[in-house]
Amino acid sequence: MIAGNAVAQAGNIDGGEGHGLLGIGRFWPLCLILGCSGGDPTAADPTLIFEDGFENPLEEVEILAQGGTIVNGLDAWLKLEPRMAALQLRRASDYVYGDCGEMVAWFHGVTGDENLEPQHSGFVCQHFKEPRFKSDNGRWLLTDRSKGCFYYRIWNKQY
Structure with a gap:
């Protein structure tokens, strides 16, 4: 005192x-x-984001990069590299495969990764929207097969 x-x-x-x-x-x-404060109090917790999106234990992946905010809802992303096992999405049956253009552009904007170019053919893209929510929400999983990494985004914006 x-x-x-x-x-x-x-x-x-x-x-x-x-x-x-x-x-x-x-x-x-x-x-x-x-x-x-140990950091930005408005930042999303990458551990919680991972645990919400995947069934794997956190020890099976390396979080290479992360970002996001909890201001006006949630908008968070992770760049992941599996250590040994394949990633297992929670609610995998709710995801559908789709066009990668929007995802690639969005992840390139937040990460600056040079490998995220629209003409690259090594991407697999899945998306999911929770129909119970009336808000702008969704989940994306972009797989870069050539680099062996994954980009994951979850958002639920409250306007």
Whole structure:
């Protein structure tokens, strides 16, 4: 509490009374977030995204890249490389095969990967939309057979 008192007095946060962190009133959540945050509080958790999308244990893949946000819903993506086993999608029977153009362009935009070119023929694309949700939602799985990696996206946007 000595450090809290010094900070409060030096910054005159609590009127110079020296009550430490307890005395900074409505500012303590902001101080906690700015001072102790381990990262972006709006970022999607890649482990949870993987566990929601796949039946494999996390130890069977390497997450090469990830991104996304939980602001205004969820929009998250992963770039995955299986270590030994094939990836097993949850709800695999709900996915359908489709055109790769939109997926390739979207994943190229977020990853910058040079191998994501529309004319490349080594892609297999699957997509799924949850019909129970009225919101803009879906899941994509783009398989790059030439590189042995997978790009996965899940979104459910709340406008």
